[in-house]
Amino acid sequence: MKSGLKKMGVVLLSSALLLGACGDGEKTNSSGEDKTFKIGVTQIVEHPSLNAAYDGFKKALEDAGIEAEYDVQIAQGDPSANTTIASNLVGSRVDLIFANSTPSAQAAASETSDIPIVFTSVTDAVGAELVETMEKPGGNVTGTIDSHPDAISNTMKFLKEELGAKKVGMVFNAGEQNSRSQVDAVKAMLKDMDMTVVEASVATSADVKQATESLIGKVDSLYIITDNTVVSALESVIAVANENKLPMMVGEFDSVKRGGLAAYGFEYFDIGYEAGQKAVKILKGESKPSDIPVDIPQKLKFIMNKETASTIGLEIKDEWKAEFSK
Template sequence: MKKNSTLKKLLAAALSLSLALTLAACTGAGNDSGSSGASSSDGTAAGGSSASAAKTEYKIGLVKYMDHASLDQIEKNVQKELDAKSAELGVTFNYADYTYNGQGDGTTLNQIAAQLVADGVDVVVPIATPAAQVMQSVVTDEDIPIIFAAVSDPVTANLVQDMDAPGGTITGVSDALNTEMIMKMMLAVDPDIQTVGLLYSKSEDSSKKPIEEAKAFLDASGISYVEKTGTNTDEVNSAVDALISAGVEAIFTPTDNTVMQAELSIFEKLNEAKIPHYTGANSFALNGAFFGYGVDYDDLGAETADMVVDLLVNGADPATTPVVILAHEAATINTETCEAIGLSLDDVKAAFATLGIGVVEITTAQSFS
């Protein structure tokens, strides 16, 4: 055990009462899913792995940064795939007792991390960059591996040394954006666009790289841009008001959790202003944005769970396990918003087809069914 272990365990014990009070809602969200994450076990995994024969139950610490459609979708699919692997391999992947929601709060995330250390989990699965960064700061000193989900730029976030050779106890699945393609699709819809709004949170490392990529593309294309940021829903609403007043003709947002959480409160004012919102995930479109383009979060959740299983059952080494970057697929268009802002869905499809991009149609809802 490392020298900080005893101190951290004492800290975890001291925080346990506070954690029980402040995270009641968080654990409830994780534990009311109707699945225990457990299956019957005969002590033998498929293929006769000695690791699985020696251990038949694994504790999975599953930590979601906050509630919104993107992260909820990932969480559900991590759990779904772990349940499937439990049945297939005859071992128990117990996530239900160790699932938490950080509510977008750093103090809460630190308390969760301390509790997971005290619980002796076998792996921590943080969903989104801020959750991964807090988990790294606490659990890596205890030699607990991390398999992250939906970290857009793990190198910039200082989670891994290299995408192909992480070099530590952390690896996972990235939802890195193809920002250039989003810009090209924006111009395909409106070749004469003059001013673009950039809407994001400065507090999120996941937004830094795609925003810089967007600026570089727009500069090279001779298109001006206006930046507005927010660190909470009220500030995002104010930022949107400012962008509307500035006369932007379209808005770009990467996979930004802060803006995603605010999307249901901003899409109607953007619709009224006839401004298309181009975003980095289909869940934005589910919550009212005109457009989303990114990785499939169902697939991302399943891939994350598969990496967890490979680590625990097959003994995969995070230091040499490359970060997985999933391929981008079709663009997602909210057909209600498309009509509200005065665009023809057929024209949008035709514009995207020139770039080899198909379209998935969606309507506004709070979450995926």
């Protein structure tokens, strides 16, 4: 019996040492080979764009030959759960955290300065205090943002010049830093365009339909940005917009596919893949997060949902070159 306990003690000690090694952000070997990495994934809510970004991240690691096990935890829009997830992933001493959204990245960054964090689906990495600068993040965090510098300006020009809009309704969660920064950017831009923003703030996805309805009669168009709370309940916004023949521009392609009118955007799979490429460099020991620049989406294009255009009675012009038809 004593011999058995002694052997068990050795096994437990070995396991403890192994687990201890797993949490050190600097412990990866130079090649990243012959090792299965433990990746913690924190995501604020489930919706197609965020899910596509996660798929892209995994594909990048797969293409690089990285063996990984994923601990995926989704907060379902709950700020408290979001904090708990970050704490749990740090406590389990994962090799790297993939943070898929601004709240997810902020919670993870507040829990650890040692474990590498790679984010995507973040709109303003500097404003969210995730990195010092885009070129030199300076800490344990880097990634790809989901904001192209021309996306908002192109959207507003389309609403004004092509659709004649003057009052743009925006439904968003003011508690999301990425959303507040986008709304502020839109408002600043419209000052010189003889247009105004009418805001409707929500706290949960259950508030989205009522908030959208509150804008009816006050606006002549809608712009749904990359707000996780609202996008997770997008069908309720689409129903209100279509019923009232309101053109609704959106912030990403998946929302067009779900029924939004049009977007200047990019594929979330692509920015997830680009984030994954950064993770590969970190896991292989080639670079540290502090030295890997934060990137913007590389491709921006315009797509339109022809079925939605027909529903709201909008004739599509040839020059719009709509690329998507539901």
